[in-house]
Each structure stands twice: as C-alpha cells, then as structure tokens.
Amino acid sequence: LGVPVLRGGPLHMVFAGNPGCGKTSVARLLADLLYEHKVVQRRSFVEVQRADLVAGYIGQTALKTRHKIEEAKGGILFIDEAYRLNNMGSSDDFGREAIEEVMKDLTSGDPLVILAGYPAEMSQFLEANPGLQRRFPIRFDFPDYSSSE
Numbered sequence: 001l002g003v004p005v006l007r008g009g010p011l012h013m014v015f016a017g018n019p020g021c022g023k024t025s026v027a028r029l030l031a032d033l034l035y036e037h038k039v040v041q042r043r044s045f046v047e048v049q050r051a052d053l054v055a056g057y058i059g060q061t062a063l064k065t066r067h068k069i070e071e072a073k074g075g076i077l078f079i080d081e082a083y084r085l086n087n088m089g090s091s092d093d094f095g096r097e098a099i100e101e102v103m104k105d106l107t108s109g110d111p112l113v114i115l116a117g118y119p120a121e122m123s124q125f126l127e128a129n130p131g132l133q134r135r136f137p138i139r140f141d142f143p144d145y146s147s148s149e
Helices: 023-036 060-072 095-103 119-127 130-135
Strands: 013-017 045-048 076-079 112-117 138-142
Touching (some): 023 076, 023 112, 023 138, 060 095, 095 130, 112 119
Parallel strands (some): 013 138, 045 076, 076 112
16 A cells, blocks of 8 residues: 554554545545454444534534544544644634543554545644644645546
C-alpha cells in the first residue's frame, strides 16, 4: 500500500480526495481486510457525517457523538467530510465538542477512526488541532480519475 508499517499504536487514518474518487469504497474494503487480519474485532463499519455527531444544544453533541463511537466499538468509525466539524464560523457551533469526544477514544484505538474529505480542507482541519495531527499517522491521498479511467 505504500504506507510504512506502524507498530505499537492505533492505525487511525485520513483519506483525502475529491468526491467520487473511492474514499468510502476503499474504507469499506479496508474494514473487511482489517477484520480478516484481526486488526479490528468486528466487521462493524459506522459511516457518519457532521449531522450524525453534532446537536443543536450544549451537552447534546457529546451524547450524540458518544452513541456513534459506541456503535463503532470493535470496528471502524468513518467520519466523512470531517473538516466540517471544525468551527463553521459560528460562536455557538458544537463541532469542536464532537472532535473532543472522538479524541477521547483515539489513544485506545477502539474504534479505529478514518477521517475523510477534500485534500486542502483535511490538511487545514488537522493543522488547526496539533493533537489530531499526531493521532492520525496514516494518510492516503486519492487522486481524481482521469477521463480514460
């Protein structure tokens, strides 16, 4: 796969690419492969977006996010368009609360988390929080398909 083998830590990943380049499909295939090789305990693949994690009231986002984390335990939590969790320009945005809730489980590696989104936006998202950047040691960049492909 062109990725160095990492030992002793969680294998959280970033999938960066434009829409339609196969990020979600590859994540689903990877979930099966990781299960077959006993890297994850369950064949669970929980796909979420901002709306699945963020609520409209203080304290509700952590509960909503925790529910999805628990649903993915033993498997994969795939957060599509993860960069949208960063402050959406509003002082009452609760995306940061969702990020903090996910970060609580990153050290244990359960669930294994895959963040996905546009390349530039994902880079900005990870740079905005140094703690996130070091907890996602694997990055896959998905090129656009050519017209012949």
